[in-house]
Amino acid sequence: MKRFSITLFLCGLLTSGFSQSISKTENIKNLLVLTGSGKLSVQVGESMIISFKKNYPNVPAEFWDNFLKEMNSDALINLIIPIYDKYYTESEIKQLTEFYQTSLGKKLISIMPLVLKESMQAGQTWGKDIGEKVYNNLKEKGFVKKE
Known part of the structure; x- marks a missing residue:
């Protein structure tokens, strides 16, 4: 009887933990x-495709369209959930959900694509500038042969 009680208790704990996880x-x-x-x-992926299109103008549109079809937000969400x-407790997830339902949270959601797009552009410019500075500095110091 004692074993049966312990088994029931452990099953209850496992079931409780599983339902919390779900x-x-x-x-x-x-x-x-x-x-x-x-x-x-x-949208970020689509922006990347646009950049690729500019760099590879001879590639047919069908090629890029096939890549766009493969971008599935549900698949990405399933990768992000773990x-x-x-990093977040269930309580924190609930608090974040409450925040994003406020007017400020809704604003953040609505402008985030623009902020990310402009931030990516700024990051690309910054990276290009740094790359050029490093290359020029390497050239000046004789680490790269001058052309």
């Missing part, structure tokens, strides 16, 4: 959908 997973998924994380990432699960 609940947290669903809360994370809801948060990611609410914030548009999947859609935002797809990351949020690792």
